[in-house]
């Protein structure tokens with residue numbers, strides 16, 4: 001991260017109220033000409049969007065209604081960017097960006113909305129509430145109001161290159177013992193987790209959770225890559241597929257996090273960056289990243305799900321669905337599916353590697369958020385609401401009768417583990433790549 | 443004939459058009475280049491989001507609230523009828539009201555819809571909590587405009603007061619929530635374009651599958 005970027009992403013954490021207000025207004029001005037611009041004036045406050053939001057469905061109080069949350073952000077827009085808002089703020093519900101109003105917005109923007117965007121697809125008029133709420137987060141990030149636990153994750157990413165502050169030596173150690181286990185399991189001395197090897201075709205980014213707590217998915221990916229004869233590596237410095245700048249609303253920080261990983265892949269001379277199963281990571285790198293940076297990437301990028309499907313279709317790996325006989329259902333992470341456009345690859349893969357695949361209802365772009373999106377998992381102050389709002393997803397899972405939930409997102413997987421416990425679902429949560437690995441015919 | 447009223451109504455229409463255009467240009471802000479690599483078809487997705495995606499099969503707000511959806515449709519049909527009546531009255535005030543019975547009936551029905559929505563907003567705790575005075579003013583202005591069109595259609599109201607109602611409505615249009623008349627389709631275009639660019643839209647599946 002350059003000094004200039006460091007300045008931009010942390011400058012907002014200042015204590016002078018006038019400066020805070022100035023930066024918040026600047027962020028609002030930019031949002032008023034950005035993604036949210038068309039949507040501030042679209043909502044008619046009809047109140048018909050409640051059932052589309054998992055948070056309102058599980059706690060139907062007025063402040064959880066999507067339109068009401070959007071109205072909080074729009075009230076600032078109206079105050080500074082509409083004629084009546086300037087002349088007669090009371091008439092149009094316009095509010096000034098005061099410290100108290102900003103504090104109130106924290107609760108609505110971070111604590112009551114995961115910016116999953118489901119309500120926008122189902123809104124009477126087509127208001128993208130998710131975009132409005134992220135504009136709210138842009139304003140709060142500029143004012144230095146990001147909840148501390150969420151900000152700490154962003155800081156880790158900026159300072160250490162990964163959200164869990166795992167040192168490079170630990171990554172190399174973990175890769176070494178995963179490689180030992182993999183060689184034993186595959187009965188092949190060449191199987192390994194490749195680290196810091198320049199000139200490979202693929203640079204693979206993973207969620208640090210895979211390195212720290214859930215190495216099975218990294219091992220599975222390494223096994224499948226090996227079986228496919230892939231030339232691949234990870235970097236020990238910048239391998240983090242996540243980007244908490246998307247969640248916090250701090251675009252300069254999000255740009256810096258994107259840049260460090262993309263430049264590392266270029267340095268390693270890769271032909272392609274492959275993103276492991278992570279919803280918001282995929283959205284951040286694949287779609288938002290080039291726009292945060294204001295330029296096209298030099299190295300192309302895709303999801304590991306697209307690569308896995310290619311392996312299966314082209315016969316680079318052989319799989320036997322009978323090896324996964326239990327009923328499997330699929331969770332659609334909002335940022336991977338609705339906002340990422342990766343809708344069918346995971347389905348085709350599961351149909352090929354499992355023998356009893358059933359869909360949740362609703363699914364695909366109409367999926368419900370699991371409740372762990374929007375950085376909720378890192379904000380412990382909203383933990384109870386997070387688990388309560390996940391009841392919608394829990395009931396969807398229960399209705400399928402599945403024994404395994406394929407979750408192509410490690411963030412969602414963490415939430416699903418909590419839901420499994422709380423709602424006694426009796427399911428296993430697995431990454432798609434784990435099911436592919438288990439179906440491999442070697 | 444009715445020169446002053448026609449000029450006032452036309453000026454009000456011009457004011458609305460100019461302000462809405464200015465608001466749209468500000469929101470557009472010169473556009474936003476997308477540096478990511480496109481995966482789908484934005485054009486097809488925009489078309490989808492302006493058509494099939496608005497049907498109850500794809501839109502829970504409509505599917506789960508059929509009665510309120512129907513009321514909303516009635517209100518907007520009434521507005522459309524009233525606008526056409528108003529434009530004709532501005533251009534040719536000596537002409538009889540367009541389709542008197544049909545227009546009047548439609549407009550009357552939508553007045554009922556407008557009043558229902560106004561009362562619903564006032565009595566629902568949830569709606570009240572998210573509403574501001576503009577919500578009530580906008581509903582009153584709209585209902586008043588349609589009522590004027592209905593009375594005009596039935597031949598009860600003269601052209602002159604109808605044109606005054608028209609001028610008031612067009613004057614308020616770009617100031618408060620009524621500007622959703624422009625930003626509703628614009629937001630559907632924007633959301634459809636983004637979802638299409640990424641390959642999520644269009645889709646044939648609805649919320650029940």
Ligand code: SF4
Nearest residue numbers: 044046047049067123
């Ligand atoms: S977001 Fe859409 S459905 Fe919800 S209140 Fe606003 S216009 Fe109505």
Ligand code: SF4
Nearest residue numbers: 053113114116117119
């Ligand atoms: S974006 Fe998601 S969490 Fe936020 S209000 Fe809409 S449905 Fe609820």
